[in-house]
Amino acid sequence: MEITAQPQSGEPVKYSQELTAAFAGRGSRFGGETNDYYFVANGRYMLILGKYFNTMEVRSLVKTIYSTYFMRPQLGLPYSVEFAKTKPVQVEWGDEDGVSFIRATYHSSSRPGIVIERLARLGADGLFSQQWSIINAGEEPAANLWFKTMINFDNVWPVLPLRGRIIEARDGRSYLGAFALRDLTENWIYSHTGNRGLCWAKDMTIKGDDWLWLETDLGTLAPGQQAEIKPIYLSMNTFGSWQEFRQFALQVNEKENITSTDSLEAVVNGGNPFVSGDYELAVYQHQEKNFSAQVTASSASGSFAPRRADAVGNRASLTLPELPPAGFDAVNIAVETTGVDYQRQVAVFSCGGQVEQKQQEQEGIKVLTVDNGPVSFSAAPAFGPGVFSLIFQGQEWFDASFPAPGPKSWWNPWLGGTGVEIQSLSGKSLLRQPRSIQFVCLPDNLGNQWQGLQIEVDVREHEK
Incomplete structure (x- = not known):
């Protein structure tokens, strides 16, 4: 674009500025380059590789409140930040069998002779993958070689496999950083914000909180040897539910209907709603943050007076009175925490009486x-x-x-x-x-x- 600025006195000033915009839509597939980034578009989704920090953004062209960024590669130990500024020596883009891709090649200065190839793919269905090849192009072995990449995965309503159970923050307020990612027992996480899922190879280690670190030990690479980092997948509206995404991540086809547990879980009688005599109500906080709360239990039918207890650790418990024979009730549960109050309700049934x-x-x-x-x-x-x-x-x-x-x-x-x-x-x-x-x-x-x-x-x- 040619621009002319006319001052109040003197000669006009002329300069030009290149403007670039991608106008993608359903069924379209193309790629290109601007002054600031490389990009490919496929249907309603776009993949952008920044030229300055080597950050890769996966974006939906539909206006959203979330984003996902895959950061630069890092080699260690200790980990280097060289690729925060080092540009790739070569970048290609295109499509293969309907899947768009960007391929970037980096040369390391912190580990001389090491070449990194980055391959990112994007499908029209919103399925993204990124994989890496680490090549020792030098003449000496590369020992104690580690690889790490960081991911910014905005996640306000997460579902996670923690300690052998599927935990879901059903209140819609909890962030990924509120959970202990070290306790993940499967290789995936999911977010209801944007219906997005993230999964990785089972032999990779995940760390972090709101930001994720995925790292792997490459050991020693001999001259000419190449190590492959298995793909990391991101799905955006690709699957209908977290159950479907979980099957994709685990590469299984389960017929069983897997259900989740609320991150603020209310349990009566150890999970058995059919009670005899007095019974226990327990409220568990499955997040890592401090559970400073007062729990109040009351009867929907008015069969007992409200009872209260303070949380100890990640748990609060109360003893509730026996139901009449063949009776039933709904227990209303109020959880008062700093800043947020939660409401839960559970049904209980008496085992008394005869059939x-x-x-x-x-x-x-x-x-x-x-x-x-x-x-x-x-x-x-x-x-x-x-x-x-x-x-x-x-x-x-x-x-x-x-x-x-x-x-x-x-x-x-x-x-x-x-x-x-x-x-x-x-x-x-x-x-x-x-x-x-x-x-x-x-x-x-x-x-x-x-x-x-x-x-x-x-x-x-x-x-x-």
Whole structure:
């Protein structure tokens, strides 16, 4: 751009300034260079390598409040800061199979003969990776060689694998630096801010707080030897959830539905909501910061007066009174800390009372019923493979055609209630199959004993 400045007196002053802007959009893929940086754009995402500090920024072209920076490489020990100013000797950019890349080559002066190749890739789906090659191009062995890179990963709502559990800061206020990263038990972290995930090779060590350090011991490189630093991945809206990103990071395909634990966790009766007698309420702070708090527990039904306790270490606990037989309650929990108050609620159920198993005739059909007082449900093998009645405190909650199946709207036959469906087997075919119902008693994973009905269908008349 040509610019002319006209002073009040004297000759006009003319100068030129180069202006650069990247106008990317869905489906676009290109790269280039400005006075300040190299860049590639792929779809809604952009990768920028600064010329002055060798900082690489991964940016969404949609306006956001977060950013992610991958800093310069460092060689040690001790670690050098030479690449804070040393420019790469060569930079290339382009795309391969729809993935954009920037490749930069650095020559070290602190470790003569060492060449570093930096390769960053960016997909249109928001998946970024960065990997390094460390080459001894000199004539002498390079001993005690370490590699480190720093990452600025803005993270206000983190999910982390800590001490064998998945901890999630569900309050949306906690930063990554509030957690002890030394206790990570898997090779990933996730942020709900921007739906971003960061993962690294399992043999790399992570340190830091709000800033992350990823480092690895390269040992000794002989002349001509090359060491590869496995890719570090950043995903931006690439995966639908932290569970999907975790499977990518671990390279597994798990069918189990993994759940997280709140970073401020409220636990009744050791995690078992079914209680007998007095029981304990414990509140745990899974962050590393000091847990200076007062915890107040109160009953939503007013069954007991509020009780209070101060936190000791990362934990506060109270003893709450016994529930009436076959009773239930919601415990309201107020956690008062310096500057922020938190509210939690947990449900508890009494193990008192008896469960009655009844067998009787209704409408000339044998009916099996399980009844614990507040709740009862019934099924009849001659009617169909399901529960046709659910009563809570005297109120029927199911609509059903009992005692006989019949048409309703576009369903024919229609049974109502809740029951069994088998794929590729019509309702009429299902009713032709032999079936049976019996009383059963089964324990759950916490040792609670449950009584109910077991419904079995023996598919015999359905040849395909």
